[in-house]
Amino acid sequence: MKLAIVTAYPPSKVTLTEYAYHLVKSFRQSEKVTELILLTDETPEAKDINFTEKGCKITVKECWKFNSYGNTTKVIKALNETKPDAILFNLQFMKFGDKKVVAALGLALPLMSKLKGIPTIVLLHNILEQVDLGSAGFTTNKLAQKIYNFIGTTLTKLILKADLVAVTMDKYVTTLVDKYKVDNVKMIPHGTFEIPENPSQKLPEGPMKIMAFGKFGTYKKVESMIEAVEIVRKETALDLEIVIAGTDNPNVPGYLENAKETYKHVPQLTFTGYVEENQVEPLFVESAVVVFPYTSTTGSSGVLHQAGSYGKAVVMPNLGDLTTLIEDEGYRGEFFEPESVQSLANAIKAIVTNEAYRIELGETNYKAATAYPMERITNIYLEEFEKIIAKKS
Structure with a gap:
């Protein structure tokens, strides 16, 4: 499988970069993946893909920038050039920018990729229905919160057009299914990045x-x-x-x-x-x-x-x-x-x-x-992609 991942990626300062790093580290070691295509944000420094473990080829396409209105066009162009067999979006609502229009255009990308016939999964790390907009730093203004919630509902409907939306908590599944009456939401655990064997509880000398x-x-x-x-x-x-x-x-x-x-x-x-x-x-x-x-x-x-x-x-x-x-x-x-x-x-x-x-x-x-290593999580995603591909064919 030639798998594309749309995400921010180290050394990016945009959210979810570290999660992306460990997703990539795990996916590239799977025998099912022949090539990983990273559709990432632009950074001055080179992307951190120097893994020591044996794994598949990685192609990096820096094709979007935080708060750029051209993101959607550039990502679609990158998809046309690379022609992946499947695509995973590593998302939260402010992934592509904190400007409303930019954020909305970015979150329309899963629908666009599905319309192109590419099996599409969105990993959605948060849902607006479970966020306290005031204490989370969005806005404390009641009218503005209503506007945010309306926009959030609209954007969530867009995201739910993907073949599958994966969320990391059971209550997110319940919330989305009950509110939007959909059947394409699945709980896939967050997973644990690195699991050292029996970490020591002894602390170093000093404070x-x-x-x-x-x-x-x-x-x-x-x-x-x-x-x-x-x-x-x-x-x-x-x-x-x-x-x-x-x-x-x-x-x-x-x-x-x-x-x-x-x-x-x-x-x-x-x-x-x-x-x-x-x-x-x-x-x-x-x-x-x-x-x-x-x-x-x-x-x-x-x-x-x-x-x-x-x-x-x-x-x-x-x-x-x-x-x-x-x-x-x-x-x-x-x-x-x-x-x-x-x-x-x-x-x-x-x-x-x-x-x-x-x-x-x-x-x-x-x-x-130790119950949810990243290898187990990425295998679940690959199994879901195989189901989508089988259904489409």
Whole structure:
């Protein structure tokens, strides 16, 4: 199978790049895939396709840019040139841009590829029906929220024209089927990127690292985490380092730079900036706790699956999709109330002051992560493509 994937891809700063990297890493090792065609966003640096494992040929076509009105035309042109047997879209609603028209044009691409006769699957990481538009950083204006919801419903109808729409949580399937009366939605788990064998619970010498990982500025805020760790330091006198790993959300440029300036008086506060793929593992391995300083959730969490794969204890807000993931996939963590810095401090304190509890959480999360390796996930996608191809022929 000659498989095309439309996605942002490292070293891109657009969302879902890391997920794309691990999808590609797994797909290329399948005997069913003869060539992978990456239809990616443009980046100044070369795409990261230097895999050490044996795998199929990879062709990269940089054919779209965040917030460009020409994306649709360029992607279709790339499809005409490469002629894939099947196509997978790695999407969320703001994938192609935060301008409404650009976003809409990009999300019409699955329908266009299906109309061209290409078996088409959309992996949709979030659905607007499950997003709190205010706390997720879209808008708090009630009229604007109604407009967003109308646009979101229209765009979802477009996306559902694909042969199959894959979502990462059962409740998303229920929501889409009930609202849109469709039968082409399937739950395919998020999957776990890397699964080291029996990760050690021993921490390196020096301060215990309290780490948050992601793209920050909308519903992922670092202020509460920094202030919470300061409280824990005062209450316990423990040697703690705060690690903010990642970059600004593209919609909030300059957010982390402002945070760095605001909290420059705080000792042992590290902002890593963009994390290269080969630095992800040491970042997690060296951390005692992974914190999710979120005010909202917009889908299944890749960071939670990563934390699980490295056997890490996690601190999470008691809300939305994270709570559902805990219930559905067997992860465990210490919960906090998302608007309370003291609640977050209490949750961090409960783990850093109790090594046995930290280890117990980490081992439970590792067990949950091993249930869904990426190889299993990509095999499910290939099986679904084979069903679509058989049906079309």
